[in-house]
Amino acid sequence: MKSFSLVPSSEGPRREFKITWGLRAGYGPSGRIYDLEEAIRAAHRWMRERDARAEPFLSGMFTRGEVVYAGSEAEAAHDREPVAIFTGEVLPLYAADMGDEMVRLLLNELASEIGRTLEQEEVHVAYRDRTWTLKGSTTKRPRSHSPGPPRASST
Numbered sequence: 001m002k003s004f005s006l007v008p009s010s011e012g013p014r015r016e017f018k019i020t021w022g023l024r025a026g027y028g029p030s031g032r033i034y035d036l037e038e039a040i041r042a043a044h045r046w047m048r049e050r051d052a053r054a055e056p057f058l059s060g061m062f063t064r065g066e067v068v069y070a071g072s073e074a075e076a077a078h079d080r081e082p083v084a085i086f087t088g089e090v091l092p093l094y095a096a097d098m099g100d101e102m103v104r105l106l107l108n109e110l111a112s113e114i115g116r117t118l119e120q121e122e123v124h125v126a127y128r129d130r131t132w133t134l135k136g137s138t139t140k141r142p143r144s145h146s147p148g149p150p151r152a153s154s155t
Contacts, residue, residue, distance in 0.1 A: 012092030015103065017058065018126045019111045022067070023082040025119035034118050036064045039084040042117040046110055056098055058106050060088025084118070086110070105128060108134060 025031035040062050050057040065083045067092060090103055108127050111134055115123040123134045 002010075002057055007093060008020050009096065010091070010093040012096065015090035015100075015128060016064075016126075017060070017088055017090070017103065017107055017128075019086045019107060019114075019122045020065075020067075021084045021114055021118050021120055023064075023118060027121055032083075033082060033118070036062060036084050039086075039114050039118060042114045043086060043110065056102065056106065058088055058090070058096070058103070058110065060086050084114075086114075100128070112136075122125050 008053050023034045023036065023039070025034070043062070046142045063085045066080050067083050069082045070079060090098060104127060107127055111123040111125050113120060115134065115136055121136050123136075125132055125134065
């Protein structure tokens with residue numbers, strides 16, 4: 001029979017996180033409903049890209065959920081929404097040197113990356129005893145100073 005013992009340097013404070021994305025694009029009932037697999041693929045791509053650059057990343061577990069809320073009479077048929085939930089912990093054994101500010105930056109980067117993929121207006125993030133919401137914004141393309149299509153730049 002196999003026995004287990006405490007791994008040195010593996011004990012420490014809990015540093016749990018959670019990111020929640022809606023799987024329906026936008027706010028309206030007519031938005032495309034994405035599959036959980038699309039969120040998983042986007043997160044895995046983000047992790048692999050950061051790892052290839054020898055940059056830190058967060059790993060965790062995806063689950064599908066349903067947000068249920070009370071809407072107006074006009075929205076009664078749309079008072080629930082499928083969501084993707086990414087949860088995990090910053091484990092002392094693997095990330096003892098990663099500070100809380102870096103964890104927040106990584107959470108925001110991952111939340112934004114997948115938020116764009118799933119066409120979300122807002123993304124909800126939680127870390128330790130804090131929670132916050134990221135709101136998407138549309139960036140306008142810079143105006144060209146000359147008439148006509150923008151020119152290709154050479155590098």
